[in-house]
Amino acid sequence: MGKTITEKIFETHKRDVPSDNNVVLDIDVVMCHEITTPIAVNDLKARNMDRVFDPQKIKVVIDHVTPSKDSKTATQAKILRDWARRNNIKDFFDIGANGVCHALFPEKGFIRPGYTVIMGDSHTCTHGAFGAFAAGVGTTDLEVGILKGVCSFRLPETMKVTITGKLAKGVYAKDVILKIIKELTVNGATDKVMEFCGPVVDAMSMEGRMTLCNMAIEAGATCGVCLPDRVTAEYLWPFIQDEYADIDAAVAAFRKWHSDADARYMAEKTFDVSELVPQVTYGFKPDEVKDITDMKGTNIDQVYMGSCTNGRIEDLRSGAEILKGRKIADNVRAILSPATPKVYNQAMEEGLIKIYMDAGFCVTNPTCGACLGMSNGVLAAGEVCASTTNRNFNGRMGKGGMVHLMSPVSAAAAAVKGYIVDPREMM
Amino acid sequence: MKTFGGQVLFLDRNDINTDEIIPAKYLTENTKEDLKPFILEDLKLPGFDPTADVKGAGVIVTRSNFGCGSSREHAVWVFEVNDINVVIAESFARIFRQNMFNCGMLAIELPKKDIDALSALGKNVTISVDMDKEIIIASGSKEFTCKFVLNSFDKDLVLAGGWLAYADKKY
Numbered sequence: 001m002g003k004t005i006t007e008k009i010f011e012t013h014k015r016d017v018p019s020d021n022n023v024v025l026d027i028d029v030v031m032c033h034e035i036t037t038p039i040a041v042n043d044l045k046a047r048n049m050d051r052v053f054d055p056q057k058i059k060v061v062i063d064h065v066t067p068s069k070d071s072k073t074a075t076q077a078k079i080l081r082d083w084a085r086r087n088n089i090k091d092f093f094d095i096g097a098n099g100v101c102h103a104l105f106p107e108k109g110f111i112r113p114g115y116t117v118i119m120g121d122s123h124t125c126t127h128g129a130f131g132a133f134a135a136g137v138g139t140t141d142l143e144v145g146i147l148k149g150v151c152s153f154r155l156p157e158t159m160k161v162t163i164t165g166k167l168a169k170g171v172y173a174k175d176v177i178l179k180i181i182k183e184l185t186v187n188g189a190t191d192k193v194m195e196f197c198g199p200v201v202d203a204m205s206m207e208g209r210m211t212l213c214n215m216a217i218e219a220g221a222t223c224g225v226c227l228p229d230r231v232t233a234e235y236l237w238p239f240i241q242d243e244y245a246d247i248d249a250a251v252a253a254f255r256k257w258h259s260d261a262d263a264r265y266m267a268e269k270t271f272d273v274s275e276l277v278p279q280v281t282y283g284f285k286p287d288e289v290k291d292i293t294d295m296k297g298t299n300i301d302q303v304y305m306g307s308c309t310n311g312r313i314e315d316l317r318s319g320a321e322i323l324k325g326r327k328i329a330d331n332v333r334a335i336l337s338p339a340t341p342k343v344y345n346q347a348m349e350e351g352l353i354k355i356y357m358d359a360g361f362c363v364t365n366p367t368c369g370a371c372l373g374m375s376n377g378v379l380a381a382g383e384v385c386a387s388t389t390n391r392n393f394n395g396r397m398g399k400g401g402m403v404h405l406m407s408p409v410s411a412a413a414a415a416v417k418g419y420i421v422d423p424r425e426m427m
Numbered sequence: 428m429k430t431f432g433g434q435v436l437f438l439d440r441n442d443i444n445t446d447e448i449i450p451a452k453y454l455t456e457n458t459k460e461d462l463k464p465f466i467l468e469d470l471k472l473p474g475f476d477p478t479a480d481v482k483g484a485g486v487i488v489t490r491s492n493f494g495c496g497s498s499r500e501h502a503v504w505v506f507e508v509n510d511i512n513v514v515i516a517e518s519f520a521r522i523f524r525q526n527m528f529n530c531g532m533l534a535i536e537l538p539k540k541d542i543d544a545l546s547a548l549g550k551n552v553t554i555s556v557d558m559d560k561e562i563i564i565a566s567g568s569k570e571f572t573c574k575f576v577l578n579s580f581d582k583d584l585v586l587a588g589g590w591l592a593y594a595d596k597k598y
């Protein structure tokens with residue numbers, strides 16, 4: 001019987017089998033940010049266990065509220081900063097070098113095919129784009145990960161999601177995943193791994209694949225995963241060139257992680273996206289999704305471009321295509337948060353930042369900021385935001401606010417018009 | 428052994444997410460105790476009043492996909508510091524469920540018909556959980572008893588007092 005990629009990763013990382021349903025895995029990368037880690041750090045200290053299993057396998061960033069906005073967030077940053085220094089954690093990213101965790105860590109080459117990855121953050125599933133098993137966990141799991149390098153999981157089943165057809169102009173990975181979540185619903189993939197494959201995924205950049213995997217959690221999935229291929233190898237090449245003779249050799253080596261042809265899936269779904277039009281959410285759950293044509297004319301107050309879903313260079317480029325030579329509407333304010341310093345720099349070099357600023361955007365430093373309603377663009381009650389983020393929960397971007405999730409192109413189009421509009425009309 | 432049970436707070440909705448249980452703006456608190464007043468502050472449920480309705484509750488009974496969204500364990504801690512140590516639902520989101528067991532608390536899944544039966548008991552219902560026999564005894568306008576099944580590892584976590592204690596001994 002063949003195996004899925006996830007079964008292969010579980011097999012090579014198995015530390016213990018505490019019951020028929022559970023395995024304890026060795027973890028290759030434990031990632032930490034300042035919101036969910038400080039309580040673990042304080043707890044370890046209180047228990048006289050202030051140590052880490054392997055400082056090289058721990059990656060730390062201050063990203064959610066940065067620079068700190070008040071004494072409490074400054075304290076969180078300080079706890080994390082002091083802890084990283086004390087424990088000799090070299091991969092620690094502070095102001096000037098920090099960015100949204102799920103955009104920054106892949107960029108640094110920390111995630112490789114076949115890895116196991118945990119973080120105290122639900123969107124850790126993003127890193128499955130590299131052919132890794134990457135799962136969000138709570139603070140206790142994180143604490144044990146820091147201390148012991150292990151984490152427990154129920155044996156996940158895999159749902160194979162094949163994406164066929166060809167994406168039309170103006171339609172992106174974000175639209176694809178919104179459509180998939182709409183079909184599966186918010187718990188359609190709970191306790192499952194979503195394995196994304198098919199010609200559309202094969203043709204996607206790493207950025208697009210990360211957008212897909214990022215939102216797997218919004219269907220309840222433990223992880224999203226893409227099979228590592230040439231696109232993966234090319235993205236990782238600067239970091240792996242000493243390990244392989246050439247890219248072909250890396251691609252060949254990555255193949256050992258591919259799911260076998262006779263692997264067993266709990267379900268197989270196929271989505272033909274040739275007819276797909278831009279998608280947008282209308283309610284307070286990420287599965288409440290409509291064609292953008294059905295939402296045309298919905299007034300907005302703010303536009304937010306950024307986050308671990310859509311704050312990467314491709315996203316900034318696609319938004320800029322709409323914004324070039326245009327201005328945002330009078331009734332709208334617009335915020336761009338490039339997800340990492342590298343994205344920010346590249347966007348400057350390519351002239352994108354100027355396009356955004358000329359259009360009337362405020363450009364912030366890389367941070368999660370408004371995505372979770374903690375800083376840098378919180379909504380007032382009754383306000384509406386067109387956002388490239390991943391969650392439209394009640395209160396997510398500020399109490400009483402409303403969030404419509406969409407692609408960067410759709411958000412840019414909304415910024416120009418002041419209401420939700422089909423971006424294809426403007427391309 | 429720790430006992431589990433108490434007065435029931437029934438949250439009759441699917442897909443209650445962790446942003447509703449504890450909004451992100453409170454994630455800057457550095458102790459669990461400080462979270463206490465903010466429990467369920469953004470819950471979208473007609474007629475629900477977080478301050479009045481949570482008072483005295485020891486058990487939450489709810490519908491499907493409870494605890495979806497953000498991985499924040501604050502959503503479990505805010506129950507813990509409010510003396511709620513059992514959540515009974517038709518189903519849970521994975522991370523929330525794991526966080527409950529990791530903290531030595533109980534996340535019990537029951538079929539919809541049992542949740543319906545619990546909701547039919549009216550107001551002022553008390554539940555006690557028998558971990559050994561894996562049964563729930565509810566008393567309200569009538570008595571209602573049903574079985575539940577705990578995964579043996581999850582049970583071990585509860586008995587050990589959580590994942591850290593368990594893992595520290597074993598790994």
Ligand code: SF4
Binds near residue numbers: 101102121309367372
């Ligand atoms: S950008 Fe938003 S969703 Fe992503 S890690 Fe930050 S807060 Fe979470």
